[in-house]
Amino acid sequence: MDSKGWSLKGSLLLLLLPDLLLCKSVASLPICPRGAANCQVSLRDLFERAVILSHYIHNLSSEMFNEFDKRYAQGRGFITKAINSCHTSSLSTPEDKEQAQQIHHEDLLNLILSVLRSWNDPLYHLVTEVRGLQEAPDALLSRAIEIEEQNRRLLEGMEKIVGQVHPGVRENEVYSVWSGLPSLQVADEDTRLFAFYNLLHCLRRDSHKIDNYLKLLKCRIVYDSNC
């Protein structure tokens, strides 16, 4: 990982330090280890951490997209071909803040869970396929690895939040299936690189949406809309 990435990670760890002291476990951040009785995290703290994480993931996704664009997409006209079709499109997520405001917080929480779950599989494969990219810059791979890990962490955090907001309610297991692996492996270079481009474009878009939804939900649920 490059130094910028580490310093960001370092500042994240600093922010989460109280949790470190309490739970004595770095690996389980930002979630308490199972069964740690004195490690009940307040809803407010869970939201604070989720927002920091989602912002971090969006930052990484944007940087990864820019990196890929600079290294592989120049002069290929991908931007004009980029159809706004993502595997998560079927989840019909609100496009902007106004639309999101109209949605009941329970549904919005479920939507976030669904989008995060829908990225588990493609992010896993993205790491493997970026490894196989010719002359891939280190920054690209390190970001792919970091995004995959942080996405799983955010999903765990969101499950905790849903568990506190609606205790006892069985959370949804809905997600969109991704079937884009063959397109990341196709022999034709132009087609293959465009598949990467499109996937990273979608990742940047979805991570931005999640970041926005979370900020909105934090305001509504934790601060009773006084923010």
Ligand SMILES: *[C@@H]1O[C@H](CO)[C@@H](O)[C@H](O)[C@H]1NC(C)=O
């Ligand atoms: C990501 O965060 C770093 C550190 O705060 C910042 O310098 C960089 O501009 C951000 N990148 C994007 C694409 O927003």
